[in-house]
Amino acid sequence: MEPQTAADGPPLTYLDHAASTPVRDEVVEAMAPFAAQVFGHPSGHHRQARAARQALEDARDQVAGLLGAAPGEVVFTAGGTEADNLAVFGVLGAASRRLPAGGETVVISSSVEHAAVLEACRVAAARLPGVEHERVGVDSHGVLDLDRLAEALEGDVALVTVMLANNEVGTVQPLAEVVSLARERAPRAVVHTDAVQAAAWLDVALAAPGVDLVAISAHKLGGPKGAGALVVREGTELEPLVVGGGQERERRAGTHDVAGAVGLATALGAVSRERDEEGLRVAALRDRLADGLLHAVPSVTEAADRKSVLPGHCHLCFAAVDREELVVLLDEAGVCVSAGAACASGAVEPSHVLASMGVPATVARGSIRFTLGRTTTPADIERALAVVPEAVARLRG
Ligand code: PLP
Numbered sequence: 476m477e478p479q480t481a482a483d484g485p486p487l488t489y490l491d492h493a494a495s496t497p498v499r500d501e502v503v504e505a506m507a508p509f510a511a512q513v514f515g516h517p518s519g520h521h522r523q524a525r526a527a528r529q530a531l532e533d534a535r536d537q538v539a540g541l542l543g544a545a546p547g548e549v550v551f552t553a554g555g556t557e558a559d560n561l562a563v564f565g566v567l568g569a570a571s572r573r574l575p576a577g578g579e580t581v582v583i584s585s586s587v588e589h590a591a592v593l594e595a596c597r598v599a600a601a602r603l604p605g606v607e608h609e610r611v612g613v614d615s616h617g618v619l620d621l622d623r624l625a626e627a628l629e630g631d632v633a634l635v636t637v638m639l640a641n642n643e644v645g646t647v648q649p650l651a652e653v654v655s656l657a658r659e660r661a662p663r664a665v666v667h668t669d670a671v672q673a674a675a676w677l678d679v680a681l682a683a684p685g686v687d688l689v690a691i692s693a694h695k696l697g698g699p700k701g702a703g704a705l706v707v708r709e710g711t712e713l714e715p716l717v718v719g720g721g722q723e724r725e726r727r728a729g730t731h732d733v734a735g736a737v738g739l740a741t742a743l744g745a746v747s748r749e750r751d752e753e754g755l756r757v758a759a760l761r762d763r764l765a766d767g768l769l770h771a772v773p774s775v776t777e778a779a780d781r782k783s784v785l786p787g788h789c790h791l792c793f794a795a796v797d798r799e800e801l802v803v804l805l806d807e808a809g810v811c812v813s814a815g816a817a818c819a820s821g822a823v824e825p826s827h828v829l830a831s832m833g834v835p836a837t838v839a840r841g842s843i844r845f846t847l848g849r850t851t852t853p854a855d856i857e858r859a860l861a862v863v864p865e866a867v868a869r870l871r872g
Contacts, residue, residue: 485809488855488862492695492787492848493642493672494813498738499697499849505741506699509734517731518722527733534733534740541743542689543680544706550726551704551736555671555692556591557716558705561727562667562688563595563636565713570633571603572714579605580633583664585619585648586610586831587641591690592669593827596636606633616780617646617832621656628660635666639673639683643815643828643844644779645788647673650683658685665711671695671703675746675848676754676785687711691743693735697849698742702735749849757847758786760856764845765789767860772867776838778829787848792834793841796870801843804866810859813844 489497509530515523517531532546539546552558563582570580582596593610600608611623619637628635635657640647650668657664667688670679674691683689688711693702707713707726719728746753762781769775774794784790793801798814805812815826829839845859 485807486858488810488858489850490845490847490855490859491811491813492675492851493645493844493846495694495700496675496697496848497850498694498699499742499745501745502698502738502741506734506738509737513733517733518720527731531731531733531736534736537740537744538704538736539706541740541747542691542706544689545709547724548706548709549704550707550723551702551731551739552727553701553732553735554694554703555589555669555690558690558692558703559589559591559667559669559671560595561705561713561716562690563592563634564599564716565726566634566665566667566688566711567599567603567606568714569712571606574605577605578631579607580631581607581609581627582634582636583609583611583624583627583632584636585638586612587617587643587646587828588636588638589642589669589671591671592636592638592667613646613831615833616783617641617644617778617828618783619648619653621649621652624653625656625660628656628664630661632657632661632664635661635664636669637666638669638671639677639679640670640785641828642672643826644790644832645672645784645846646779647677647682647783647785650686654683654685672785674743676750676787678747678750688713691739693739693742696739696742696746699735699738702732702739704739746849753849754786757849757851760851760853761786761789761845761847763853764847764856764859765791767856768863771860771864778832778834778842787846787851789845789847791843791845792829792838793843793867794838796841796867798840798842800870801841801866804870805862808862808866810862813846815842815844 515527517528596608665687668683671692687708689706694700776792778790802814
């Protein structure tokens, strides 16, 4: 089947950048040689291999520089989910093996983590002897409860994992406070942050200072799917998830996806250059969209405090509307949005994020995530403002 394009239907208004972003032209260009001319195995010993290795190490240097890390601290992975899994299983596997017989250790996560972290914590606690998983809740805007975190940090804590920004509602977490609480109360704990959503909008090194592990994903930045990285601060004990040829300094085996690493580095470089300007531009468009919809549609609530969310996020709950029906209706009109976290089957799960924020299920039923990005224009927003009120009225009618 040919991919559907704007030419197949109404003009396309893509407001789902938190799900995935259009790949940037410079990324396609930078990756192209590795699909054809430069095909060597980067671990080899001839000119083809050297060319591939040089590109891989240049990409590593670039990613490290942009994230405030040393090149040796960057582990390339096949995306954000793998980076999060490597962080969780890697730290907890090592911690569990160190425990004395009958000993216990804890992984603390926020209650609003992406499934890549929450499921990894749940499965790690189920599989690894002595590992318990504790979730710390959030307030009504999705901000982590630091008092509860402080309480949870008593005892033996192996890992604290708190995302830098939430994928559903966009709330940015106070990572500097999380790190200083963890250092003060559980100095042996490793601190991980899932910066998959945040990296497009925030300077991770400034927004999450002093964390031990940082996960990013290229396709949220205008890069390719299936490419990501975990920054592993020197000295952090981490067991590999994937073993084999010992690549990535024994932290992630497997022949490198050179094109993916180059794509990730190019995308991260581009967003970092444009971040300040784009953040302001996109936040203004987001405000126009949110204010416009709050004004034009009765009985709409905004999930989180706009002051503490990423510039591209606009999460609204439309009373007396089924979100899945609204997504379909908007899609028919060419407006692509999301009803929350979709699993692989495409089914929309009840949102654990909204539940944690205390949003009643009846309100969450009408929740829609509009996420703006680099390609969003004022015309997109005007189109959404024209289409959404009508679609909501139709469903309510
Ligand atoms: N973490 C967050 C916060 C995300 O939003 C996502 C993707 O939606 C992931 C992790 C998973 O990243 P990937 O799609 O690269 O596996």
